[in-house]
Amino acid sequence: MAKTEPQPMDVSVDCVIFGFDDDKLKVLLIEQKQPEGQKAIKLQKAIPGDLVGDEESLDAAAARVLHELTSLEGIYLKQFYSFGDPNRVRGLKDQEWLRSFRVHPERRVMTVGYYSLVKMDEYNPRAASFASKTHWVDVYKVPSLAFDHNLIVDSALQILRHELMADHIGFELLPDKFTLTQLQKLYEIILDKKLDKRNFRKNILRTNTVTPLEEKQKGVLHKPAQLFSAHKSLKK
Amino acid sequence: MAKTEPQPMDVSVDCVIFGFDDDKLKVLLIEQKQPEGQKAIKLQKAIPGDLVGDEESLDAAAARVLHELTSLEGIYLKQFYSFGDPNRVRGLKDQEWLRSFRVHPERRVMTVGYYSLVKMDEYNPRAASFASKTHWVDVYKVPSLAFDHNLIVDSALQILRHELMADHIGFELLPDKFTLTQLQKLYEIILDKKLDKRNFRKNILRTNTVTPLEEKQKGVLHKPAQLFSAHKSLKK
Numbered sequence: 085m086a087k088t089e090p091q092p093m094d095v096s097v098d099c100v101i102f103g104f105d106d107d108k109l110k111v112l113l114i115e116q117k118q119p120e121g122q123k124a125i126k127l128q129k130a131i132p133g134d135l136v137g138d139e140e141s142l143d144a145a146a147a148r149v150l151h152e153l154t155s156l157e158g159i160y161l162k163q164f165y166s167f168g169d170p171n172r173v174r175g176l177k178d179q180e181w182l183r184s185f186r187v188h189p190e191r192r193v194m195t196v197g198y199y200s201l202v203k204m205d206e207y208n209p210r211a212a213s214f215a216s217k218t219h220w221v222d223v224y225k226v227p228s229l230a231f232d233h234n235l236i237v238d239s240a241l242q243i244l245r246h247e248l249m250a251d252h253i254g255f256e257l258l259p260d261k262f263t264l265t266q267l268q269k270l271y272e273i274i275l276d277k278k279l280d281k282r283n284f285r286k287n288i289l290r291t292n293t294v295t296p297l298e299e300k301q302k303g304v305l306h307k308p309a310q311l312f313s314a315h316k317s318l319k320k
Numbered sequence: 321m322a323k324t325e326p327q328p329m330d331v332s333v334d335c336v337i338f339g340f341d342d343d344k345l346k347v348l349l350i351e352q353k354q355p356e357g358q359k360a361i362k363l364q365k366a367i368p369g370d371l372v373g374d375e376e377s378l379d380a381a382a383a384r385v386l387h388e389l390t391s392l393e394g395i396y397l398k399q400f401y402s403f404g405d406p407n408r409v410r411g412l413k414d415q416e417w418l419r420s421f422r423v424h425p426e427r428r429v430m431t432v433g434y435y436s437l438v439k440m441d442e443y444n445p446r447a448a449s450f451a452s453k454t455h456w457v458d459v460y461k462v463p464s465l466a467f468d469h470n471l472i473v474d475s476a477l478q479i480l481r482h483e484l485m486a487d488h489i490g491f492e493l494l495p496d497k498f499t500l501t502q503l504q505k506l507y508e509i510i511l512d513k514k515l516d517k518r519n520f521r522k523n524i525l526r527t528n529t530v531t532p533l534e535e536k537q538k539g540v541l542h543k544p545a546q547l548f549s550a551h552k553s554l555k556k
Contacts, residue, residue: 089423090374092328095404095430138326142404142430166402166432168331168378187325194331194378196402250486290526 094193097146098133098233099161100240101154102223103204104257109223109273110204111237114153114215116230119184126180128230131237132215133195146198154209154218161198164243168194172232181230185214195231199240203257224276248274252293255314261297263309264288330429333382334369334469335397336476337390338459339440340493345459345509346440347473350389350451352466355420362416364466367473368451369431382434390445390454397434400479404430408468417466421450431467435476439493460512484510488529491550497533499545500524 101112116127132153136145146161173182173193182189209218221227226237247253254270268284288294294312301308337348352363368389372381382397409418409429418425445454457463462473483489490506504520524530530548537544 090330090371092424092427093331093372094326095329095331135326136329136404138428139406141406142402163401165399166378168372168432170375170377188328191328192374196404 091192094188094191095136096133096193096195097136097142097149098131098167098195098197098236099146099150100131100197100199100237101150101156101159102199102201102240102244103207103220104201104270104273105204105220107273110220111223111226112154112209113219113221113226113229114211115217115219116181117211117214117216122184125184126177127216128177128181129219129227130230131233133233134213135193136196142196146196152213153211153215155212156207156209159200159202159207161200163196164199165197165239166194167197167232167236167239169232175231178231195236197236197240199243201244201254201257245275252291255293258314261299261311261313263301263311264294265309267294267312327428330424330427331372332369332429332431333372333378333385334367334403334431334433334472335382335386336367336433336435336473337386337392337395338435338437338476338480339443339456340437340506340509341440341456343509345512346456347459347462348390348445349455349457349462349465350447351453351455352417353447353450353452358420361420362413363452364413364417365455365463366466367469369469370449371429372432378432382432388449389447389451391448392443392445395436395438395443397436400433400435401475402430402432403468403472403475405468411467414467431472433472433476435479437480437489437493481511488527491529494550497535497547497549499537499547500530501545503530503548 103110103112112132113129114132115129118124118127132150134149134152136142140148142163143161150159150161151157170192172195179189204220211218223237223241226234228234229237248271254274257270258266264285267288268279268281271284272279293315295315297311297313299311301311339346339348348368349365350368351365354360354363368386370385370388372378373384376384378399379397386395386397387393406428408431415425440456447454459473459477462470464470465473484507490510493506494502500521503524504515504517507520508515529551531551533547533549535547537547
């Protein structure tokens with residue numbers, strides 16, 4: 085019916101990889117690489133992302149792009165939100181890099197956001213493709229990033245916190261047997277706030293997400309604490 | 321770096337509007353319209369969806385497209401998932417319609433899914449644009465739809481059920497003061513299963529999502545039931 089139609093867009097995927105290291109919540113960033121055989125340009129930090137291939141599904145693209153830029157494999161990536169602001173790649177700070185790396189830097193790009201939460205010490209990212217370096221950065225000290233990547237990281241963090249509270253994700257970051265103090269610390273790090281010990285214990289026990297074991301901590305100097313395991317429906 | 325790049329895609333939005341009518345959960349469908357001045361083609365039912373405009377955000381596109389096809393306005397649409405199967409519009413059943421209505425029917429189309437849950441009797445859809453009719457259809461009796469729209473409806477239903485259980489959405493579908501029997505019926509209709517009355521009451525009271533009022537039902541023949549209101553954080 086309509087004989088004029090919108091221009092097609094480039095579609096990309098961007099990956100927010102949260103790393104938990106017992107003390108801190110971090111996020112995986114890459115540094116852009118200088119283009120070869122062109123004049124040097126101002127580079128930025130970014131989350132790993134790139135265009136979806138012609139015959140590639142969104143999920144497959146997310147896994148491939150993460151692998152190409154950071155060498156990481158076997159990470160469960162969950163789609164969480166699509167970002168479609170018409171101006172999201174049109175800033176001056178981004179256009180110089182796009183003109184060096186893209187055939188069609190002028191095109192609108194919408195991106196599908198994916199995220200994951202992993203134990204940092206189980207993964208060892210190495211930069212490749214148009215990434216020159218990778219960094220795990222404290223999620224509360226993320227610098228200014230390329231494109232709308234700060235918004236994407238912030239959105240993923242909101243989703244992560246919501247899933248922690250509503251769906252009790254996160255047990256896979258703890259040992260199989262853990263104390264409620266360890267669990268509380270995990271919640272405090274991800275939520276970025278101190279929780280009241282009594283209320284936390286009362287609330288978490290009420291959710292039926294943890295099962296007390298007939299076992300206590302071993303090899304501690306203080307009074308050993310009760311151990312718990314995640315309810316089986318929450319284990320991976 | 322890469323000097324060949326993927327082809328750009330068309331990007332659309334598709335809207336899953338769930339309507340609650342006290343007894344049933346329904347979903348809003350449109351019927352495609354015959355193209356004018358061309359030979360008649362086989363038409364299909366679909367959910368309301370169309371391409372995102374050149375300078376339009378995804379949220380704005382969802383609101384506009386829903387309005388253009390069904391005349392509905394003022395509905396809160398929530399983005400829930402993007403569907404990017406490379407073959408999602410390439411089926412024979414869909415290509416005839418696309419060739420009649422689109423300038424570039426061969427292009428890959430990815431779509432961003434939005435959903436909403438409304439009281440059916442508060443909205444009165446009227447077909448317009450390339451929709452010839454609108455229907456509220458029982459969500460458990462949805463016919464075969466155009467494109468991957470059955471998958472999109474099913475995915476939205478999973479999200480709706482998850483949000484009902486995890487976030488206790490749905491109170492806005494009930495009167496301000498309601499009985500636990502009314503609330504249980506709402507859950508049973510959306511989850512499509514009978515719930516045990518005692519367990520339902522115990523669990524819902526434990527979530528602190530409802531507040532008992534110092535008031536009972538009026539004008540009923542049987543023993544009047546206790547009235548409740550939603551916890552204020554859950555009200556719209």
